[in-house]
Each structure stands twice: as structure tokens, then as C-alpha cells.
Amino acid sequence: MTALAGTQANLSPEPVNAATIREAVIDDISQIQQIYAHHVLSSTTTFEEVPPTEQTMRQRLEHVQEHGLPWLVAEIDGRILGYCYAAPYNLRSAYRYTIEDSIYMADGETGKGIGQALLTALLERCEQGPWRQIIAVIAGTQNQNSIALHRKLGFAHVGTQPDTGYKFGQWIDVVFMQRALGPGGSLPPEA
Numbered sequence: 001m002t003a004l005a006g007t008q009a010n011l012s013p014e015p016v017n018a019a020t021i022r023e024a025v026i027d028d029i030s031q032i033q034q035i036y037a038h039h040v041l042s043s044t045t046t047f048e049e050v051p052p053t054e055q056t057m058r059q060r061l062e063h064v065q066e067h068g069l070p071w072l073v074a075e076i077d078g079r080i081l082g083y084c085y086a087a088p089y090n091l092r093s094a095y096r097y098t099i100e101d102s103i104y105m106a107d108g109e110t111g112k113g114i115g116q117a118l119l120t121a122l123l124e125r126c127e128q129g130p131w132r133q134i135i136a137v138i139a140g141t142q143n144q145n146s147i148a149l150h151r152k153l154g155f156a157h158v159g160t161q162p163d164t165g166y167k168f169g170q171w172i173d174v175v176f177m178q179r180a181l182g183p184g185g186s187l188p189p190e191a
Contacts, residue, residue, distance in 0.1 A: 018076055019074045019075060019076050019081055019114055019117070020074070020075050020076070021072055021073070021074055021117055021118060021121045022072065022073060022075065023070065023071065023072060023073075024061060024071040024072060024073045024083060024085070026058060026061070028073050028080055028083075029054050029057050029058050029061065030054055031079070031080035032057055032061075032073070032080060032083050033051070033052070033053070033054045033057045035080065035082065035083065035104050035105070035106045035107075036051065036052070036057065036104055037051035037052075038106075038107050039104055040052075044139055044140050044142075044143075044165070044167050044168060044170070044172050045104070045139050045140065045143055045146070046104075046139060047139055047165040047167060047172070049167060061085075063087070064085050064086070064087050067087070067088055068129065069085065069086045069087060069088075069099060069126070069129075070085060070086055070121075070122055070125040070126065071083065071084075071085035071086075072084055072085065072118055072121055072122055072125075073118075074114045074117065074118050079106075080106065081105065081106050081109045081114050082103065082104060082105035082106055082109055082114055082115060082118055083103070083104060083118070084101060084102060084103035084104070084115075084118045084119055084122050085101070085102055085122070086099045086100065086101050086122060086125075086126050086131075086134065087099065087100055087102065088100070089133075089135050096130075097130060097131050097132040097133065097189050098131065098132065098133040098134070098135060099126060099131050099133070099134050099135070100134070100135045100136070100137060101119065101122060101134055101135075101136055103115055103118060103119055103122075103146070103149075110145060111145075115145075115149055116149060116152065116153070119149060119150075119153055120153060123153060123154075123179070123181070126181055127181050127182055129181075130189060130190065131181050131182075132180065132181055132182060132183070132184050132185060132189065133178060133179070133180060133181060133184065133185070134155075134178070134179050134181055135176060135177070135178050136150045136155055136175075136176070136177040136178070136179075137174060137175075137176060138150070138174070138175040138176075138177065139165060139172055139174060139175075140172050140173060140174075140175070141160065141173045141175055143175070147175060147177070150177045150179075151177070153179070154179045155177035155178060155179040156177060156178060156179070157175065157176070157177055158176045158177060158178045159175075159176045160173050160174065160175050160176070161173060161174040161176075
């Protein structure tokens with residue numbers, strides 16, 4: 001894959017309703033881990049049941065960055081309000097032009113437009129790379145906020161796996177949504 005590291009380093013922060021959208025750095029890990037731990041412990045938006053440590057989250061950030069993919073945060077006055085990133089969809093080589101997005105907001109920060117700003121910025125950065133498809137793997141058909149956000153930004157529903165996860169004493173479906181990046185599948189990838 002072509003790395004975006006040089007492009008990402010030169011991007012200037014974008015103000016959004018007083019929030020700044022910028023690339024995540026190691027110093028953000030503590031707040032990112034806290035946001036994600038909240039979702040792990042209190043929601044079905046992730047199938048993890050034990051919050052990962054800061055070290056594990058650091059490794060995840062480094063993995064994303066090693067693949068030249070963006071990991072963004074929304075920040076106001078040093079407080080991270082949410083984050084999103086793109087990661088390889090699958091490590092088998094034929095999937096190399098397909099990526100997956102993830103987005104998580106801090107408790108109390110949904111419905112303010114920050115998630116839309118984050119995901120929009122993520123898509124813009126992914127359009128600059130060699131990737132042709134982006135997949136949203138959404139835990140739960142009841143996760144209507146995430147489904148609506150992805151739909152608003154051009155993702156289409158491509159399938160649902162019923163009763164795939166089990167958390168908090170309930171079966172949870174997985175919703176798949178997909179969006180083309182650049183020319184999508186209309187042209188072969190550049191050599």
C-alpha cells in the first residue's frame with residue numbers, strides 16, 4: 001500500500017463547532033482508551049467485553065499508522081471528544097484496497113455534529129490513498145445513530161449477519177455498510 005504518512009503530517013487542523021479535527025498522537029492514548037473503555041463496559045457498539053489497556057490501544061494506533069492510514073481525534077482545549085480511524089479490513093493480500101472504519105464518541109458528545117465531521121475528514125484522507133472501498137462493521141441493528149451517520153456520508157447497507165455477537169445477555173446482529181473510495185471498482189488499481 002502507498003503510505004499517507006507525508007500527506008497526513010502536513011494536514012492542518014480543521015475547526016468544527018469549536019472542535020479541532022487532527023491526527024491522533026501517542027499523547028492522546030489515555031483519553032482514547034477511556035472513551036473506548038466506556039463503550040466496552042456500557043454498550044453493545046463493540047463486541048469487546050474487557051477494556052483494552054493503554055498499551056494495547058497504543059499498539060492499535062501504531063498498527064493503523066504503519067499501514068499509512070488515518071486515525072483522527074476531535075479535540076477542544078485538550079479534551080478528546082471522539083475519535084475515528086481506518087484500518088485494514090483483512091490482512092490477506094487481495095483485500096489490500098479495502099479498509100474498515102471505526103468511530104467512537106465520548107459520553108455525552110453524540111448528536112453535536114462532531115462524529116460527522118470526524119468521519120467526513122477520515123473519508124477525505126482515505127480518498128487520497130490507494131484504497132477503493134471502505135466498510136463499516138456496525139454492531140447492532142439498534143445502533144441507528146451509526147447507521148444513519150454512515151448512510152448520510154454515502155455508505156449503503158450491504159448485509160446483516162443476525163445473532164453474531166453475544167453481550168450483556170443478548171444476541172447482537174452485525175450490520176455491514178460499504179462506500180466506494182475514488183473510482184471504487186470501476187477501474188483496476190494502479191500498479
